[in-house]
Amino acid sequence: MTTTVGETGGRAPVSSLADLERAVTERRERPAYGEDALISCDRLVRIFTADGVEVQALQGLDLLVGKGELMALVGASGSGKSTLLNILAGLDVPTAGAASVGGYDLLAMDAKSRLRYRRDVVGFVWQQTARNLLPYLTAAQNVVLPMQLSGRTEGLRTKRQRAARATELLGMLGVGYCHDRHPGQMSGGEQQRAAIAVALANNPAVILADEPTGELDSATGEQVFASFRTANEELGTTVVVVTHDHAVANAVRRTVAIRDGRTASEVVRHTEVDEHGQESVVAREYATVDRAGRLQLPRDYTDALAIESRVLLELEPDHIGVWPDRPKPARPETAEAQEGPEAREAPEAE
Numbered sequence: 001m002t003t004t005v006g007e008t009g010g011r012a013p014v015s016s017l018a019d020l021e022r023a024v025t026e027r028r029e030r031p032a033y034g035e036d037a038l039i040s041c042d043r044l045v046r047i048f049t050a051d052g053v054e055v056q057a058l059q060g061l062d063l064l065v066g067k068g069e070l071m072a073l074v075g076a077s078g079s080g081k082s083t084l085l086n087i088l089a090g091l092d093v094p095t096a097g098a099a100s101v102g103g104y105d106l107l108a109m110d111a112k113s114r115l116r117y118r119r120d121v122v123g124f125v126w127q128q129t130a131r132n133l134l135p136y137l138t139a140a141q142n143v144v145l146p147m148q149l150s151g152r153t154e155g156l157r158t159k160r161q162r163a164a165r166a167t168e169l170l171g172m173l174g175v176g177y178c179h180d181r182h183p184g185q186m187s188g189g190e191q192q193r194a195a196i197a198v199a200l201a202n203n204p205a206v207i208l209a210d211e212p213t214g215e216l217d218s219a220t221g222e223q224v225f226a227s228f229r230t231a232n233e234e235l236g237t238t239v240v241v242v243t244h245d246h247a248v249a250n251a252v253r254r255t256v257a258i259r260d261g262r263t264a265s266e267v268v269r270h271t272e273v274d275e276h277g278q279e280s281v282v283a284r285e286y287a288t289v290d291r292a293g294r295l296q297l298p299r300d301y302t303d304a305l306a307i308e309s310r311v312l313l314e315l316e317p318d319h320i321g322v323w324p325d326r327p328k329p330a331r332p333e334t335a336e337a338q339e340g341p342e343a344r345e346a347p348e349a350e
Ligand SMILES: Nc1ncnc2c1ncn2[C@@H]1O[C@H](COP(=O)(O)OP(=O)(O)OP(=O)(O)O)[C@@H](O)[C@H]1O
Pocket: 048, 049, 050, 055, 056, 057, 075, 076, 077, 078, 079, 080, 081, 082, 083, 084
């Protein structure tokens, strides 16, 4: 059966009180939004005011990231990626909405828990290699420093234990030979891999990285990304990378695109094995439906059909049709020859 928005507001008709009760019960029993997620952003808003002008950097952004994910955030310049990352890093506070990481409520943390959160729950890797490492310390000393500052004791109480962990992390990320080098004696790629070791020092639940390969050539960028993958696979660390680098965006299981301060679409990749045992990666692109039911249509789709301010919707049992709002032809052809919901639903109206 076909239902158009004009008739019932686009919702499937509820035929009886029993159906209604069942629908209410199912809704109540569904897990709460983001219940199982490590990172949960719910209608996140961040408004900046500069020189009396308001900029809405995040406009009701929803995002869930599962524990153990390795995912990328992409989007045009100014779409809000860094703003989101700074909030997740505990460096900035949203104007409205809700956000939590590993059980920490990012809007309600006092100064003490914010410090603990930044030291123990998240690790950060910046684009500028010079911002990640202290120049007067060796790579190993840079990795040890966050362990000393954290005050966490489990397995890292003694100097020897901390030194051993630094050696282990640098080795795991392929830069063990840089152990005693200062950043000035390391290439950009080596510095970024050492920076990942620093970010991992306190065994955080999540590493956030803002354009970590932005200053590197593609071969070096691949090595750095391989280190994020190693951290994800060997230690189970969740990794969220903001990137413009297509090689990185295409190498993760999930790439979420941000547009105008909201999540707009995402590409999910999985590996398929054919009958000859050949493996191939299959990518599917999804549009995001946010918590308020809003859907951003891809701009190339709306441009292709000259869709501007509104569309007609059609609810079918297994999909929703979206139709450009075209003026009706003066002399309609037969219903079968016409396309769109008007032709099938209300030909008698003509
Ligand atoms: N501290 C600030 N004060 C005023 N406006 C800001 C501030 N930080 C960010 N903005 C604005 O918020 C919007 C989003 O910026 P953001 O840096 O998050 O975008 P982005 O997607 O990371 O861009 P890029 O890819 O260029 O780094 C932009 O319009 C930016 O000018």
